Amino acid sequence: MLSAILSMAALAAAFGVALGYVSVRFKVEGDPLVDQIDAVLPQTQCGQCSFPGCRPYAQAIADGEAEINQCPPGGEAGVMALADLLGRDPLPLNPENGVAKEVKTVAVIDEDVCIGCTKCIQACPIDAILGAAKQMHTVIADECTGCDLCVEPCPVDCIDMVPIEDTTQTWKWPFPEADATEKAA
Amino acid sequence: MSAAAGMVTGAKVWKFPGGLKLNGHKTLSATSAIEDAPIPAYLILPLAQHIGAAAKPVVEVGDQVYKGQTIAAPDGFVSTPIHASSSGKVVAIEERPVAHPSGLSAMCIVIETDGLDTPLSTPELEAHPDYSELDPSHLRNLVRQAGVVGLGGAAFPSFIKLNPGPDAQVDALILNGAECEPYITCDQVLMREQADDIARGAQLIMHAVQATTCLIGVEDNKSESIAALNKAIDALDDRRIKVVVVPTRYPQGGEKQLVQALTGREVPSEGLPLDIGIVCHNVGTAATVWRAVTRAEPLISRVMTVTGGAIKQPRNFNVRIGTPVSELLALSGGTQGTPARLVMGGPMMGFALTSDAVPVVKATNCILATTEAETAPVEDAMPCIRCGECAEVCPAGLLPQQLYWHSRARDLDRAQEYKLFDCIECGCCAQVCPSHIPLVQFYRFAKTEIWEAERDKRKSNHARERHEFRQDRLDREEAEKKARLAAKKAALKKDTSAANPVAEAIARAKARKAETASGQPADPVADMIAQAKAKADGNKKIPEKPASTENSSSTDDPVAAAIARAKAKADQKKTDSAAPSDDPVAAAIARAKAKAAEKSDEKSDDPVAAAIAKAKARKAEQQSAPEEKPTADDDPVAAAIARAKAAAAAKKDGD
Numbered sequence: 001m002l003s004a005i006l007s008m009a010a011l012a013a014a015f016g017v018a019l020g021y022v023s024v025r026f027k028v029e030g031d032p033l034v035d036q037i038d039a040v041l042p043q044t045q046c047g048q049c050s051f052p053g054c055r056p057y058a059q060a061i062a063d064g065e066a067e068i069n070q071c072p073p074g075g076e077a078g079v080m081a082l083a084d085l086l087g088r089d090p091l092p093l094n095p096e097n098g099v100a101k102e103v104k105t106v107a108v109i110d111e112d113v114c115i116g117c118t119k120c121i122q123a124c125p126i127d128a129i130l131g132a133a134k135q136m137h138t139v140i141a142d143e144c145t146g147c148d149l150c151v152e153p154c155p156v157d158c159i160d161m162v163p164i165e166d167t168t169q170t171w172k173w174p175f176p177e178a179d180a181t182e183k184a185a
Numbered sequence: 186m187s188a189a190a191g192m193v194t195g196a197k198v199w200k201f202p203g204g205l206k207l208n209g210h211k212t213l214s215a216t217s218a219i220e221d222a223p224i225p226a227y228l229i230l231p232l233a234q235h236i237g238a239a240a241k242p243v244v245e246v247g248d249q250v251y252k253g254q255t256i257a258a259p260d261g262f263v264s265t266p267i268h269a270s271s272s273g274k275v276v277a278i279e280e281r282p283v284a285h286p287s288g289l290s291a292m293c294i295v296i297e298t299d300g301l302d303t304p305l306s307t308p309e310l311e312a313h314p315d316y317s318e319l320d321p322s323h324l325r326n327l328v329r330q331a332g333v334v335g336l337g338g339a340a341f342p343s344f345i346k347l348n349p350g351p352d353a354q355v356d357a358l359i360l361n362g363a364e365c366e367p368y369i370t371c372d373q374v375l376m377r378e379q380a381d382d383i384a385r386g387a388q389l390i391m392h393a394v395q396a397t398t399c400l401i402g403v404e405d406n407k408s409e410s411i412a413a414l415n416k417a418i419d420a421l422d423d424r425r426i427k428v429v430v431v432p433t434r435y436p437q438g439g440e441k442q443l444v445q446a447l448t449g450r451e452v453p454s455e456g457l458p459l460d461i462g463i464v465c466h467n468v469g470t471a472a473t474v475w476r477a478v479t480r481a482e483p484l485i486s487r488v489m490t491v492t493g494g495a496i497k498q499p500r501n502f503n504v505r506i507g508t509p510v511s512e513l514l515a516l517s518g519g520t521q522g523t524p525a526r527l528v529m530g531g532p533m534m535g536f537a538l539t540s541d542a543v544p545v546v547k548a549t550n551c552i553l554a555t556t557e558a559e560t561a562p563v564e565d566a567m568p569c570i571r572c573g574e575c576a577e578v579c580p581a582g583l584l585p586q587q588l589y590w591h592s593r594a595r596d597l598d599r600a601q602e603y604k605l606f607d608c609i610e611c612g613c614c615a616q617v618c619p620s621h622i623p624l625v626q627f628y629r630f631a632k633t634e635i636w637e638a639e640r641d642k643r644k645s646n647h648a649r650e651r652h653e654f655r656q657d658r659l660d661r662e663e664a665e666k667k668a669r670l671a672a673k674k675a676a677l678k679k680d681t682s683a684a685n686p687v688a689e690a691i692a693r694a695k696a697r698k699a700e701t702a703s704g705q706p707a708d709p710v711a712d713m714i715a716q717a718k719a720k721a722d723g724n725k726k727i728p729e730k731p732a733s734t735e736n737s738s739s740t741d742d743p744v745a746a747a748i749a750r751a752k753a754k755a756d757q758k759k760t761d762s763a764a765p766s767d768d769p770v771a772a773a774i775a776r777a778k779a780k781a782a783e784k785s786d787e788k789s790d791d792p793v794a795a796a797i798a799k800a801k802a803r804k805a806e807q808q809s810a811p812e813e814k815p816t817a818d819d820d821p822v823a824a825a826i827a828r829a830k831a832a833a834a835a836k837k838d839g840d
Binding site for chain 2: 044045126128143145167171175
């Protein structure tokens, strides 16, 4: 009897020490869940989710303060990916946050009209606009995520969101036409 | 690797799994000799002719170019230069329709030929008739400068395959002369007529990759080619090179299938032949490499087949790269009626062309114009009955059925688990499918979807890095500003420490009162303009931003501020007519916007409506002018906005 109690106590003490050591030694800094959610988000930093950027939205989802359907640029696929990651039920996109764009767009500055006010530069979340005060501005098309944030601040409305056209490098084979197989399914 | 890794002797021929026996249709074009196609009036040279990066033009419109001159330089590692195929003048560098399944256009250099075919006075490349002294790395550079890519169909830059890397052990070089796809005979006639160049090319590549053996795999339906190659090898008296006759079975000419047939070794999943000590080149590539090194000839022409039931005189041509397909059709006696299908490549793996204006590129081995009778009718796909025929014939040993289900369900992860990227798109599965399911289309769809997802992922990771960098920069700037202010305050305190603290407090209170009285501007646009004005006046001190009414907690985050501003602006737009702002500048901007909106709304083909809109716009401009005048004189920002507006209006009027 006594030996049993002693051995159980010894085991408990040993495991306690081991767990205590491990919790200090392998302490996880930050929240890995936020990183995982952030990795799924499209990083347009557009703010349509009502949070100032993708990471704050990821934080909000992890804290349970936001739903997973507030990201229009991610689209239905993004919601599915988040639902998959978090083990929640997928939801339709919340129309209050806007609708998903049908085609990808890139900002283009009409350089004849630009007055060089730098407002779009301040608005761009990823520094994709080049220019200086009273100098013409231009968008680095490869960096632009198409978030639309530069359009509103422009006092002379010289920024347009232009659809990105397919090239032979980015073209995709279409889904084979729906036919008897689809009907049968 | 080690299991089957005996000596590569070519004494035995193995069998690859699956495959099909197809009707060859090769006699159509194989009987006549290779004919030199004349110089076309225009050469159209696409900048992107293989996977990897497109070349960058180094000539300008109007330049005179000579045969063999580099007109586009490589841009990146997996990239090769492009040379002028004949002499003439560059008349355009623009988007033209190119040979691509999408039918899209891509950047091309267009040369109007002068018919003289003048070569460069001093060739860019140096000829090395005796290459045995040359270092393999030097050879690779020569091959790259000559713009040589694989001529078998995929057009992968050859210099990369000539560079096995320091650790790789190459047991054997394999030259691919199987040419398994029906109708195509360009390799067959090339082996028949230029066997010597091919054999010498084999020697050169063996030197470059330090291989000890070379096997040339040829299907048993090409007896003349086999005889010609054997004769050329005998003449060279090189015991290391051996012609191996393989059975005629589609897709014998697939790189992995031929390697397996000749060595018994299987190329690992998503691996390269090099992983099992093999380097594989097309026979045409070997001849081109030899000519590039020993005769300094860049890749400006290639042998290709023009064939099919709809072609009057099917044959093989030696064609300058950039020749339009329409010229070749005309040279072959034209077509009998309208071909049912015009295909670039073979009937199994080629793709339909939407126009015959597209040019021949380095990868083009065949132009096929088929009649209605030859073309397999497109039948409605029926449901999969899980018969398993597709798995029987798959030369890669995959499960086409599973790939089909997952691709159709867009379950791309599962499709990749079933080794989607080991599929060589040979089309055997679709050929035997009793339900006529376009299986390969599903695999191609899934592959391009996966590539797009990967591109998006890379782009979003890049955007995240840039956003985080920007965030760091803003935080740093904020901290620096605070430090500066603190230093200033400390300095001021020292100066005014003698002053009466009570008087000071009163002054501060007064200042605050004045500030609030002068108007916490309700209009965020006016606020921004005021800020800009202050900046423009040369005042380095930016007035402190009034807290936004909507998002007071995060005003120091510029992105949040921008979002808030945008929202406020949108709200303002909605209530614009109800509550006009009393700030004249903001009002002017709002008016301009309203005008723009009005204009775009009325964008119609009706000239009367357009004229009315124009007149309205002019009237609005006149009305706004007197209001603007007083502020415009002393406010540079407002003046600039007005100027820009005027310019935009003038431009729109002009249109």
